[in-house]
Amino acid sequence: MKQRILIVGSGFAGLWSALSAARLLDLHDHAQTEVVVLAPQAELRIRPRFYEADVHKMTAPLEPLFAAVGVRFVKGLAERIDVAGKHVEYRDAQDAPATLAYDRLVLASGSKVLRPRLAGIEHAFDVDQIEQAVRLETHIKALAQLPQSSARNTVVVAGGGFTGIETATEMPARLRAALGEDADVRVIVIDRGSQIGAALGDGPRPQITEASAELGIEWRLNSSVASVDADGVTLADGQRIDAKTVIWTAGVRASSLTEQVPAERDALGRLHVDRNLQVIGQDAVFATGDVAYAAADEAGNYALMSCQHAIALGRSAGNNVAASLLGVAPIAYSQPKYVTCLDLGAWGAVFTEGWDRQIKFVREEGKRLKTQINSIWIYPPAANRAEALAAADPLIPVVA
Numbered sequence: 001m002k003q004r005i006l007i008v009g010s011g012f013a014g015l016w017s018a019l020s021a022a023r024l025l026d027l028h029d030h031a032q033t034e035v036v037v038l039a040p041q042a043e044l045r046i047r048p049r050f051y052e053a054d055v056h057k058m059t060a061p062l063e064p065l066f067a068a069v070g071v072r073f074v075k076g077l078a079e080r081i082d083v084a085g086k087h088v089e090y091r092d093a094q095d096a097p098a099t100l101a102y103d104r105l106v107l108a109s110g111s112k113v114l115r116p117r118l119a120g121i122e123h124a125f126d127v128d129q130i131e132q133a134v135r136l137e138t139h140i141k142a143l144a145q146l147p148q149s150s151a152r153n154t155v156v157v158a159g160g161g162f163t164g165i166e167t168a169t170e171m172p173a174r175l176r177a178a179l180g181e182d183a184d185v186r187v188i189v190i191d192r193g194s195q196i197g198a199a200l201g202d203g204p205r206p207q208i209t210e211a212s213a214e215l216g217i218e219w220r221l222n223s224s225v226a227s228v229d230a231d232g233v234t235l236a237d238g239q240r241i242d243a244k245t246v247i248w249t250a251g252v253r254a255s256s257l258t259e260q261v262p263a264e265r266d267a268l269g270r271l272h273v274d275r276n277l278q279v280i281g282q283d284a285v286f287a288t289g290d291v292a293y294a295a296a297d298e299a300g301n302y303a304l305m306s307c308q309h310a311i312a313l314g315r316s317a318g319n320n321v322a323a324s325l326l327g328v329a330p331i332a333y334s335q336p337k338y339v340t341c342l343d344l345g346a347w348g349a350v351f352t353e354g355w356d357r358q359i360k361f362v363r364e365e366g367k368r369l370k371t372q373i374n375s376i377w378i379y380p381p382a383a384n385r386a387e388a389l390a391a392a393d394p395l396i397p398v399v400a
């Protein structure tokens with residue numbers, strides 16, 4: 001009887017797990033194991049671009065690629081993982097209950113922005129999932145139909161981390177594209193930190209500060225949002241900011257499916273995994289991408305919830321899950337090189353290397369790299385069997 005590797009999720013980690021598992025099975029000429037990907041859509045959603053305009057274009061089809069490498073795609077949403085019974089219960093394309101058994105499971109169901117329980121939070125937009133990002137885009141385009149007011153021309157970005165900064169610095173151009181080049185637009189970042197870009201450390205702070213000044217982005221530091229409504233936000237200190245557009249970017253949490261695997265999780269909900277990305281204490285379950293709490297090197301650094309890590313984690317998890325069925329040696333996940341490429345809108349971008357984020361490229365040079373990363377490097381390989389399998393080698397370093 002055929003054995004089955006079941007991968008839940010078709011994001012960066014799920015896609016690369018599937019390709020890498022198919023690659024190792026192919027190398028061992030092993031046709032008795034099928035690789036199945038279960039996800040709500042057979043497409044890669046390019047989350048790192050969801051703060052940009054034209055967000056509906058930020059997907060890449062996966063069906064031709066899966067067909068080329070012999071991966072079976074099942075459309076559905078996983079609801080329950082039965083670790084003891086080795087099966088996953090899901091809702092199929094017709095929303096009917098269905099079950100898939102597995103010999104090995106790879107959990108790659110990603111993460112979501114954590115919307116806090118604040119009064120009026122439903123009025124806030126986000127750029128975390130494509131549906132929300134499309135909703136924001138429709139809203140921005142419709143602003144021009146409202147009478148001119150300071151609230152109409154103001155965007156509040158809650159959270160000044162990586163996503164908050166990329167979103168905020170893109171907003172002046174997006175607002176002017178909707179409201180006219182001469183519109184008097186305002187973008188305000190609300191952040192709990194006491195310094196600009198605190199979450200990114202000291203390295204890129206001068207560039208973030210310079211870009212914010214040049215683009216007219218205001219920072220409210222040591223501040224937090226107490227409530228949201230259709231016309232703006234009220235801060236914890238009682239200050240009021242009138243804004244028709246509030247974008248929530250603070251806080252991310254691993255997919256809630258992690259809660260169904262009896263194992264230790266970190267503060268972000270990620271499953272503790274060993275160097276081979278097997279969930280500690282669960283021989284048949286691997287975790288990868290944003291759901292894995294994985295050591296990235298010997299120096300004490302852990303993979304971040306990032307595309308850069310998700311691609312490499314995916315290649316490792318796919319290789320090692322197949323290795324565990326083939327009885328061959330796994331290849332420990334290792335990703336000592338870490339880079340950051342932070343988009344700063346019309347100012348450019350800042351590219352850093354190392355966990356201490358040493359500046360390497362800024363402005364146009366940084367932007368050229370960011371454009372390359374966002375429009376080429378993170379996209380799936382072509383639907384060509386040999387090329388796609390070769391690209392999934394877990395020993396290929398990822399710089400994205």
Ligand SMILES: Cc1cc2nc3c(=O)[nH]c(=O)nc-3n(C[C@H](O)[C@H](O)[C@H](O)COP(=O)(O)OP(=O)(O)OC[C@H]3O[C@@H](n4cnc5c(N)ncnc54)[C@H](O)[C@@H]3O)c2cc1C
Binds near residue numbers: 040257
């Ligand atoms: C605005 C924004 C900007 C970002 N910028 C960067 C950046 O510049 N650089 C960088 O490295 N990272 C960036 N990131 C982070 C990066 O996008 C994530 O870390 C990455 O997408 C994680 O990949 P993943 O495969 O683990 O999860 P995801 O890409 O989230 O994929 C999860 C997959 O699981 C599926 N899924 C979820 N639940 C279920 C279920 N119940 N059943 C079946 N399938 C399910 C989803 O449909 C999806 O296919 C950014 C993220 C955002 C939102």
